[in-house]
Amino acid sequence: MDMNIAVFGDRFKQYAHLVGGITLSELRTALQAGAVVDEVYEVFQGVSKAALSLLQQQFALVGKSDQLMCGPDQEAVPQRWVHKAQQSNVLISPPREAGPKRFEMNLVVDHHNEMVLDHLSGFHVQGMVLIEAARQAFLAVTENYLLPHRQGAYYFIIERLDAQYHAFVFPLYCGILFQLTDQQDKPHKHSYEADIQFWQNGSLCTLVQVKYAVYEAAELLPKEQALAVAARQQQALEPRCATAVGGLST
Structure with missing residues:
Protein backbone atom coordinates (compact mmCIF):
# COMPACT_ATOMS: atom_id res chain seq x y z
CA MET A 1 0.00 0.00 0.00
CA ASP A 2 1.39 3.39 -1.01
CA MET A 3 1.59 5.87 1.86
CA ASN A 4 2.84 9.40 2.24
CA ILE A 5 6.07 9.79 4.19
CA GLY A 21 8.60 7.93 8.64
CA ILE A 22 11.02 10.74 9.34
CA THR A 23 11.55 13.28 12.11
CA LEU A 24 11.35 17.02 11.63
CA SER A 25 15.10 17.42 12.13
CA GLU A 26 15.86 14.66 9.64
CA LEU A 27 13.58 16.25 7.06
CA ARG A 28 15.17 19.66 7.50
CA THR A 29 18.61 18.12 7.03
CA ALA A 30 17.42 16.37 3.86
CA LEU A 31 16.01 19.64 2.51
CA GLN A 32 19.28 21.47 3.11
CA ALA A 33 21.19 18.67 1.38
CA GLY A 34 18.80 18.55 -1.56
CA ALA A 35 17.97 14.96 -0.67
CA VAL A 36 14.18 15.19 -0.46
CA VAL A 37 12.64 12.35 -2.45
CA ASP A 38 9.80 12.88 -4.91
CA GLU A 39 7.08 11.87 -2.45
CA VAL A 40 4.42 13.63 -0.37
CA TYR A 41 5.44 14.35 3.23
CA GLU A 42 2.53 14.32 5.69
CA VAL A 43 2.89 16.11 9.03
CA PHE A 44 1.65 14.41 12.20
CA GLN A 45 2.20 15.01 15.94
CA GLY A 46 5.11 16.87 17.48
CA VAL A 47 5.37 19.71 14.93
CA SER A 48 4.41 23.13 16.25
CA LYS A 49 2.74 25.88 14.23
CA ALA A 50 6.02 27.80 14.06
CA ALA A 51 7.98 24.72 13.00
CA LEU A 52 5.38 23.90 10.36
CA SER A 53 5.51 27.44 8.98
CA LEU A 54 9.29 27.25 8.66
CA LEU A 55 9.02 23.84 7.01
CA GLN A 56 6.53 25.20 4.48
CA GLN A 57 8.95 28.00 3.65
CA GLN A 58 11.77 25.50 3.15
CA PHE A 59 9.65 23.39 0.79
CA ALA A 60 8.65 26.52 -1.14
CA LEU A 61 12.28 27.58 -1.56
CA VAL A 62 13.09 24.32 -3.35
CA GLY A 63 9.90 24.38 -5.41
CA LYS A 64 8.25 21.48 -3.62
CA SER A 65 5.32 23.14 -1.82
CA ASP A 66 2.92 20.56 -3.24
CA GLN A 67 4.88 17.78 -1.54
CA LEU A 68 4.06 18.92 2.01
CA MET A 69 0.69 17.94 3.44
CA CYS A 70 -0.99 18.82 6.73
CA GLY A 71 -3.93 16.91 8.16
CA PRO A 72 -7.10 18.08 9.92
CA ASP A 73 -6.94 21.15 12.16
CA GLN A 74 -3.65 20.81 14.01
CA GLU A 75 -3.38 24.41 15.20
CA ALA A 76 -3.55 24.68 18.98
CA VAL A 77 -5.85 27.07 20.83
CA PRO A 78 -4.28 30.07 22.61
CA GLN A 79 -2.74 29.06 25.93
CA ARG A 80 -5.09 31.29 27.92
CA TRP A 81 -8.01 29.08 26.84
CA VAL A 82 -6.56 26.16 28.79
CA HIS A 83 -4.90 28.05 31.66
CA LYS A 84 -1.33 27.47 30.51
CA ALA A 85 1.62 29.87 30.55
CA GLN A 86 3.43 28.28 27.57
CA GLN A 87 1.87 27.76 24.14
CA SER A 88 3.86 24.54 23.72
CA ASN A 89 1.87 22.97 26.57
CA VAL A 90 -1.48 23.27 24.77
CA LEU A 91 -2.88 19.91 23.63
CA ILE A 92 -6.09 20.73 21.74
CA SER A 93 -7.28 22.52 18.62
CA PRO A 94 -10.23 24.95 18.79
CA PRO A 95 -13.51 23.22 19.73
CA ARG A 96 -16.23 23.26 17.09
CA GLU A 97 -19.92 22.59 17.70
CA ALA A 98 -21.06 19.18 16.45
CA GLY A 99 -24.55 18.94 17.94
CA PRO A 100 -26.47 19.81 21.11
CA LYS A 101 -23.85 20.35 23.83
CA ARG A 102 -21.44 18.34 21.72
CA PHE A 103 -18.06 19.60 20.55
CA GLU A 104 -15.21 18.22 18.47
CA MET A 105 -11.52 19.10 18.45
CA ASN A 106 -8.20 17.42 17.71
CA LEU A 107 -5.29 16.30 19.82
CA VAL A 108 -2.24 18.50 19.20
CA VAL A 109 1.06 17.43 20.80
CA ASP A 110 3.99 19.82 20.57
CA HIS A 111 7.56 18.47 20.60
CA HIS A 112 8.25 20.69 23.64
CA ASN A 113 5.06 19.86 25.56
CA GLU A 114 5.72 19.40 29.28
CA MET A 115 3.88 16.05 29.29
CA VAL A 116 6.35 14.39 26.90
CA LEU A 117 9.61 16.03 27.96
CA ASP A 118 10.51 13.49 30.62
CA HIS A 119 8.24 10.49 30.09
CA LEU A 120 7.94 8.65 26.81
CA SER A 121 7.92 4.87 26.68
CA GLY A 122 7.05 2.57 23.82
CA PHE A 123 5.45 3.97 20.71
CA HIS A 124 2.17 5.38 22.04
CA VAL A 125 1.08 8.73 23.44
CA GLN A 126 1.11 8.40 27.23
CA GLY A 127 -2.16 8.14 29.11
CA MET A 128 -1.42 11.21 31.23
CA VAL A 129 -1.18 13.27 28.05
CA LEU A 130 -4.78 12.32 27.30
CA ILE A 131 -5.89 13.16 30.85
CA GLU A 132 -4.39 16.63 30.48
CA ALA A 133 -5.95 16.99 27.01
CA ALA A 134 -9.33 16.11 28.52
CA ARG A 135 -8.85 18.79 31.18
CA GLN A 136 -7.99 21.33 28.51
CA ALA A 137 -11.01 20.26 26.48
CA PHE A 138 -13.50 20.94 29.24
CA LEU A 139 -11.83 24.25 30.08
CA ALA A 140 -11.99 25.49 26.49
CA VAL A 141 -15.54 24.29 25.87
CA THR A 142 -16.91 25.57 29.18
CA GLU A 143 -15.38 29.03 29.06
CA ASN A 144 -16.24 29.64 25.41
CA TYR A 145 -19.62 27.93 25.08
CA LEU A 146 -21.24 26.85 28.36
CA LEU A 147 -20.85 29.54 31.00
CA PRO A 148 -23.96 31.73 30.96
CA HIS A 149 -21.93 34.92 31.32
CA ARG A 150 -18.31 36.00 31.52
CA GLN A 151 -17.88 38.67 34.16
CA GLY A 152 -14.67 38.42 36.13
CA ALA A 153 -12.44 35.43 36.74
CA TYR A 154 -13.49 31.84 37.42
CA TYR A 155 -12.12 28.90 39.37
CA PHE A 156 -12.45 25.39 37.96
CA ILE A 157 -12.62 22.55 40.49
CA ILE A 158 -12.50 18.89 39.44
CA GLU A 159 -14.83 16.87 41.66
CA ARG A 160 -14.48 13.49 39.99
CA LEU A 161 -12.49 12.10 37.08
CA ASP A 162 -12.49 8.58 35.68
CA ALA A 163 -10.42 7.35 32.73
CA GLN A 164 -11.04 4.18 30.74
CA TYR A 165 -8.29 3.13 28.34
CA HIS A 166 -9.43 0.83 25.54
CA ALA A 167 -6.57 1.08 23.05
CA PHE A 168 -3.26 2.83 22.53
CA VAL A 169 -3.26 6.28 20.97
CA PHE A 170 -0.31 6.74 18.61
CA PRO A 171 1.18 10.10 17.50
CA LEU A 172 -1.10 10.30 14.47
CA TYR A 173 -4.33 12.23 13.94
CA CYS A 174 -6.60 11.82 16.97
CA GLY A 175 -10.06 13.33 17.36
CA ILE A 176 -11.55 14.45 20.67
CA LEU A 177 -15.31 14.44 21.27
CA PHE A 178 -16.75 16.39 24.22
CA GLN A 179 -20.34 15.54 25.20
CA LEU A 180 -21.95 17.43 28.06
CA THR A 181 -24.12 15.05 30.09
CA ASP A 182 -25.31 17.31 32.92
CA GLN A 183 -25.39 21.01 33.77
CA GLN A 184 -26.59 22.76 36.92
CA ASP A 185 -26.38 26.56 37.18
CA LYS A 186 -26.57 28.49 40.46
CA PRO A 187 -25.80 32.15 41.21
CA HIS A 188 -22.14 31.60 42.14
CA LYS A 189 -21.55 28.00 41.05
CA HIS A 190 -21.97 26.10 37.79
CA SER A 191 -21.71 22.30 37.84
CA TYR A 192 -21.03 20.13 34.81
CA GLU A 193 -20.54 16.50 33.88
CA ALA A 194 -19.07 15.41 30.58
CA ASP A 195 -17.82 12.45 28.59
CA ILE A 196 -14.62 13.18 26.69
CA GLN A 197 -13.73 10.59 24.07
CA PHE A 198 -10.49 10.11 22.14
CA TRP A 199 -10.90 8.51 18.71
CA GLN A 200 -8.27 7.25 16.30
CA ASN A 201 -8.81 5.36 13.05
CA GLY A 202 -12.51 4.94 13.82
CA SER A 203 -11.98 3.35 17.24
CA LEU A 204 -12.68 4.71 20.71
CA CYS A 205 -9.30 4.62 22.45
CA THR A 206 -9.94 6.46 25.69
CA LEU A 207 -12.99 7.71 27.58
CA VAL A 208 -12.61 10.33 30.31
CA GLN A 209 -15.69 11.03 32.42
CA VAL A 210 -15.44 14.15 34.53
CA LYS A 211 -17.56 16.10 36.99
CA TYR A 212 -16.41 19.62 37.68
CA ALA A 213 -17.61 22.91 39.11
CA VAL A 214 -16.94 26.49 38.13
CA TYR A 215 -17.00 29.21 40.78
CA GLU A 216 -16.69 32.93 40.54
CA ALA A 217 -13.20 33.72 41.79
CA ALA A 218 -14.47 36.49 44.06
CA GLU A 219 -16.63 33.90 45.82
CA LEU A 220 -14.10 31.08 46.15
CA LEU A 221 -10.75 32.85 46.56
CA PRO A 222 -11.30 34.04 50.17
CA LYS A 223 -12.38 30.52 51.17
CA GLU A 224 -9.32 28.95 49.56
CA GLN A 225 -7.04 31.46 51.25
CA ALA A 226 -8.54 30.66 54.65
CA LEU A 227 -8.13 26.91 54.06
CA ALA A 228 -4.53 27.41 52.91
CA VAL A 229 -3.62 29.28 56.10
CA ALA A 230 -5.46 26.75 58.29
CA ALA A 231 -3.62 23.84 56.65
CA ARG A 232 -0.24 25.40 57.44
CA GLN A 233 -1.26 26.11 61.03
CA GLN A 234 -2.46 22.54 61.51
CA GLN A 235 0.81 21.03 60.28
CA ALA A 236 2.78 23.45 62.44
CA LEU A 237 1.29 21.66 65.44
CA GLU A 238 2.56 18.27 64.25
CA PRO A 239 6.26 17.36 64.67
CA ARG A 240 6.24 15.01 61.70
CA CYS A 241 4.52 14.76 58.34
CA ALA A 242 0.98 13.37 58.45
CA THR A 243 0.15 10.50 56.11
CA ALA A 244 -2.91 10.39 53.91
CA VAL A 245 -4.80 8.34 56.53
CA GLY A 246 -4.09 10.73 59.35
CA GLY A 247 -1.24 8.87 61.03
CA LEU A 248 2.32 10.00 61.44
CA SER A 249 5.30 8.87 59.41
CA THR A 250 8.88 9.05 60.58
Whole structure:
Protein backbone atom coordinates (compact mmCIF):
# COMPACT_ATOMS: atom_id res chain seq x y z
CA MET A 1 0.00 0.00 0.00
CA ASP A 2 1.39 3.39 -1.01
CA MET A 3 1.59 5.87 1.86
CA ASN A 4 2.84 9.40 2.24
CA ILE A 5 6.07 9.79 4.19
CA ALA A 6 5.00 10.58 7.75
CA VAL A 7 6.73 13.46 9.53
CA PHE A 8 6.87 13.63 13.34
CA GLY A 9 8.45 15.84 15.96
CA ASP A 10 11.80 14.54 17.19
CA ARG A 11 10.21 13.36 20.43
CA PHE A 12 8.49 10.62 18.42
CA LYS A 13 11.62 9.44 16.61
CA GLN A 14 11.14 5.83 17.72
CA TYR A 15 7.64 5.67 16.25
CA ALA A 16 8.67 7.56 13.11
CA HIS A 17 11.34 5.01 12.25
CA LEU A 18 9.04 2.09 13.10
CA VAL A 19 6.49 3.18 10.50
CA GLY A 20 8.98 4.25 7.85
CA GLY A 21 8.60 7.93 8.64
CA ILE A 22 11.02 10.74 9.34
CA THR A 23 11.55 13.28 12.11
CA LEU A 24 11.35 17.02 11.63
CA SER A 25 15.10 17.42 12.13
CA GLU A 26 15.86 14.66 9.64
CA LEU A 27 13.58 16.25 7.06
CA ARG A 28 15.17 19.66 7.50
CA THR A 29 18.61 18.12 7.03
CA ALA A 30 17.42 16.37 3.86
CA LEU A 31 16.01 19.64 2.51
CA GLN A 32 19.28 21.47 3.11
CA ALA A 33 21.19 18.67 1.38
CA GLY A 34 18.80 18.55 -1.56
CA ALA A 35 17.97 14.96 -0.67
CA VAL A 36 14.18 15.19 -0.46
CA VAL A 37 12.64 12.35 -2.45
CA ASP A 38 9.80 12.88 -4.91
CA GLU A 39 7.08 11.87 -2.45
CA VAL A 40 4.42 13.63 -0.37
CA TYR A 41 5.44 14.35 3.23
CA GLU A 42 2.53 14.32 5.69
CA VAL A 43 2.89 16.11 9.03
CA PHE A 44 1.65 14.41 12.20
CA GLN A 45 2.20 15.01 15.94
CA GLY A 46 5.11 16.87 17.48
CA VAL A 47 5.37 19.71 14.93
CA SER A 48 4.41 23.13 16.25
CA LYS A 49 2.74 25.88 14.23
CA ALA A 50 6.02 27.80 14.06
CA ALA A 51 7.98 24.72 13.00
CA LEU A 52 5.38 23.90 10.36
CA SER A 53 5.51 27.44 8.98
CA LEU A 54 9.29 27.25 8.66
CA LEU A 55 9.02 23.84 7.01
CA GLN A 56 6.53 25.20 4.48
CA GLN A 57 8.95 28.00 3.65
CA GLN A 58 11.77 25.50 3.15
CA PHE A 59 9.65 23.39 0.79
CA ALA A 60 8.65 26.52 -1.14
CA LEU A 61 12.28 27.58 -1.56
CA VAL A 62 13.09 24.32 -3.35
CA GLY A 63 9.90 24.38 -5.41
CA LYS A 64 8.25 21.48 -3.62
CA SER A 65 5.32 23.14 -1.82
CA ASP A 66 2.92 20.56 -3.24
CA GLN A 67 4.88 17.78 -1.54
CA LEU A 68 4.06 18.92 2.01
CA MET A 69 0.69 17.94 3.44
CA CYS A 70 -0.99 18.82 6.73
CA GLY A 71 -3.93 16.91 8.16
CA PRO A 72 -7.10 18.08 9.92
CA ASP A 73 -6.94 21.15 12.16
CA GLN A 74 -3.65 20.81 14.01
CA GLU A 75 -3.38 24.41 15.20
CA ALA A 76 -3.55 24.68 18.98
CA VAL A 77 -5.85 27.07 20.83
CA PRO A 78 -4.28 30.07 22.61
CA GLN A 79 -2.74 29.06 25.93
CA ARG A 80 -5.09 31.29 27.92
CA TRP A 81 -8.01 29.08 26.84
CA VAL A 82 -6.56 26.16 28.79
CA HIS A 83 -4.90 28.05 31.66
CA LYS A 84 -1.33 27.47 30.51
CA ALA A 85 1.62 29.87 30.55
CA GLN A 86 3.43 28.28 27.57
CA GLN A 87 1.87 27.76 24.14
CA SER A 88 3.86 24.54 23.72
CA ASN A 89 1.87 22.97 26.57
CA VAL A 90 -1.48 23.27 24.77
CA LEU A 91 -2.88 19.91 23.63
CA ILE A 92 -6.09 20.73 21.74
CA SER A 93 -7.28 22.52 18.62
CA PRO A 94 -10.23 24.95 18.79
CA PRO A 95 -13.51 23.22 19.73
CA ARG A 96 -16.23 23.26 17.09
CA GLU A 97 -19.92 22.59 17.70
CA ALA A 98 -21.06 19.18 16.45
CA GLY A 99 -24.55 18.94 17.94
CA PRO A 100 -26.47 19.81 21.11
CA LYS A 101 -23.85 20.35 23.83
CA ARG A 102 -21.44 18.34 21.72
CA PHE A 103 -18.06 19.60 20.55
CA GLU A 104 -15.21 18.22 18.47
CA MET A 105 -11.52 19.10 18.45
CA ASN A 106 -8.20 17.42 17.71
CA LEU A 107 -5.29 16.30 19.82
CA VAL A 108 -2.24 18.50 19.20
CA VAL A 109 1.06 17.43 20.80
CA ASP A 110 3.99 19.82 20.57
CA HIS A 111 7.56 18.47 20.60
CA HIS A 112 8.25 20.69 23.64
CA ASN A 113 5.06 19.86 25.56
CA GLU A 114 5.72 19.40 29.28
CA MET A 115 3.88 16.05 29.29
CA VAL A 116 6.35 14.39 26.90
CA LEU A 117 9.61 16.03 27.96
CA ASP A 118 10.51 13.49 30.62
CA HIS A 119 8.24 10.49 30.09
CA LEU A 120 7.94 8.65 26.81
CA SER A 121 7.92 4.87 26.68
CA GLY A 122 7.05 2.57 23.82
CA PHE A 123 5.45 3.97 20.71
CA HIS A 124 2.17 5.38 22.04
CA VAL A 125 1.08 8.73 23.44
CA GLN A 126 1.11 8.40 27.23
CA GLY A 127 -2.16 8.14 29.11
CA MET A 128 -1.42 11.21 31.23
CA VAL A 129 -1.18 13.27 28.05
CA LEU A 130 -4.78 12.32 27.30
CA ILE A 131 -5.89 13.16 30.85
CA GLU A 132 -4.39 16.63 30.48
CA ALA A 133 -5.95 16.99 27.01
CA ALA A 134 -9.33 16.11 28.52
CA ARG A 135 -8.85 18.79 31.18
CA GLN A 136 -7.99 21.33 28.51
CA ALA A 137 -11.01 20.26 26.48
CA PHE A 138 -13.50 20.94 29.24
CA LEU A 139 -11.83 24.25 30.08
CA ALA A 140 -11.99 25.49 26.49
CA VAL A 141 -15.54 24.29 25.87
CA THR A 142 -16.91 25.57 29.18
CA GLU A 143 -15.38 29.03 29.06
CA ASN A 144 -16.24 29.64 25.41
CA TYR A 145 -19.62 27.93 25.08
CA LEU A 146 -21.24 26.85 28.36
CA LEU A 147 -20.85 29.54 31.00
CA PRO A 148 -23.96 31.73 30.96
CA HIS A 149 -21.93 34.92 31.32
CA ARG A 150 -18.31 36.00 31.52
CA GLN A 151 -17.88 38.67 34.16
CA GLY A 152 -14.67 38.42 36.13
CA ALA A 153 -12.44 35.43 36.74
CA TYR A 154 -13.49 31.84 37.42
CA TYR A 155 -12.12 28.90 39.37
CA PHE A 156 -12.45 25.39 37.96
CA ILE A 157 -12.62 22.55 40.49
CA ILE A 158 -12.50 18.89 39.44
CA GLU A 159 -14.83 16.87 41.66
CA ARG A 160 -14.48 13.49 39.99
CA LEU A 161 -12.49 12.10 37.08
CA ASP A 162 -12.49 8.58 35.68
CA ALA A 163 -10.42 7.35 32.73
CA GLN A 164 -11.04 4.18 30.74
CA TYR A 165 -8.29 3.13 28.34
CA HIS A 166 -9.43 0.83 25.54
CA ALA A 167 -6.57 1.08 23.05
CA PHE A 168 -3.26 2.83 22.53
CA VAL A 169 -3.26 6.28 20.97
CA PHE A 170 -0.31 6.74 18.61
CA PRO A 171 1.18 10.10 17.50
CA LEU A 172 -1.10 10.30 14.47
CA TYR A 173 -4.33 12.23 13.94
CA CYS A 174 -6.60 11.82 16.97
CA GLY A 175 -10.06 13.33 17.36
CA ILE A 176 -11.55 14.45 20.67
CA LEU A 177 -15.31 14.44 21.27
CA PHE A 178 -16.75 16.39 24.22
CA GLN A 179 -20.34 15.54 25.20
CA LEU A 180 -21.95 17.43 28.06
CA THR A 181 -24.12 15.05 30.09
CA ASP A 182 -25.31 17.31 32.92
CA GLN A 183 -25.39 21.01 33.77
CA GLN A 184 -26.59 22.76 36.92
CA ASP A 185 -26.38 26.56 37.18
CA LYS A 186 -26.57 28.49 40.46
CA PRO A 187 -25.80 32.15 41.21
CA HIS A 188 -22.14 31.60 42.14
CA LYS A 189 -21.55 28.00 41.05
CA HIS A 190 -21.97 26.10 37.79
CA SER A 191 -21.71 22.30 37.84
CA TYR A 192 -21.03 20.13 34.81
CA GLU A 193 -20.54 16.50 33.88
CA ALA A 194 -19.07 15.41 30.58
CA ASP A 195 -17.82 12.45 28.59
CA ILE A 196 -14.62 13.18 26.69
CA GLN A 197 -13.73 10.59 24.07
CA PHE A 198 -10.49 10.11 22.14
CA TRP A 199 -10.90 8.51 18.71
CA GLN A 200 -8.27 7.25 16.30
CA ASN A 201 -8.81 5.36 13.05
CA GLY A 202 -12.51 4.94 13.82
CA SER A 203 -11.98 3.35 17.24
CA LEU A 204 -12.68 4.71 20.71
CA CYS A 205 -9.30 4.62 22.45
CA THR A 206 -9.94 6.46 25.69
CA LEU A 207 -12.99 7.71 27.58
CA VAL A 208 -12.61 10.33 30.31
CA GLN A 209 -15.69 11.03 32.42
CA VAL A 210 -15.44 14.15 34.53
CA LYS A 211 -17.56 16.10 36.99
CA TYR A 212 -16.41 19.62 37.68
CA ALA A 213 -17.61 22.91 39.11
CA VAL A 214 -16.94 26.49 38.13
CA TYR A 215 -17.00 29.21 40.78
CA GLU A 216 -16.69 32.93 40.54
CA ALA A 217 -13.20 33.72 41.79
CA ALA A 218 -14.47 36.49 44.06
CA GLU A 219 -16.63 33.90 45.82
CA LEU A 220 -14.10 31.08 46.15
CA LEU A 221 -10.75 32.85 46.56
CA PRO A 222 -11.30 34.04 50.17
CA LYS A 223 -12.38 30.52 51.17
CA GLU A 224 -9.32 28.95 49.56
CA GLN A 225 -7.04 31.46 51.25
CA ALA A 226 -8.54 30.66 54.65
CA LEU A 227 -8.13 26.91 54.06
CA ALA A 228 -4.53 27.41 52.91
CA VAL A 229 -3.62 29.28 56.10
CA ALA A 230 -5.46 26.75 58.29
CA ALA A 231 -3.62 23.84 56.65
CA ARG A 232 -0.24 25.40 57.44
CA GLN A 233 -1.26 26.11 61.03
CA GLN A 234 -2.46 22.54 61.51
CA GLN A 235 0.81 21.03 60.28
CA ALA A 236 2.78 23.45 62.44
CA LEU A 237 1.29 21.66 65.44
CA GLU A 238 2.56 18.27 64.25
CA PRO A 239 6.26 17.36 64.67
CA ARG A 240 6.24 15.01 61.70
CA CYS A 241 4.52 14.76 58.34
CA ALA A 242 0.98 13.37 58.45
CA THR A 243 0.15 10.50 56.11
CA ALA A 244 -2.91 10.39 53.91
CA VAL A 245 -4.80 8.34 56.53
CA GLY A 246 -4.09 10.73 59.35
CA GLY A 247 -1.24 8.87 61.03
CA LEU A 248 2.32 10.00 61.44
CA SER A 249 5.30 8.87 59.41
CA THR A 250 8.88 9.05 60.58
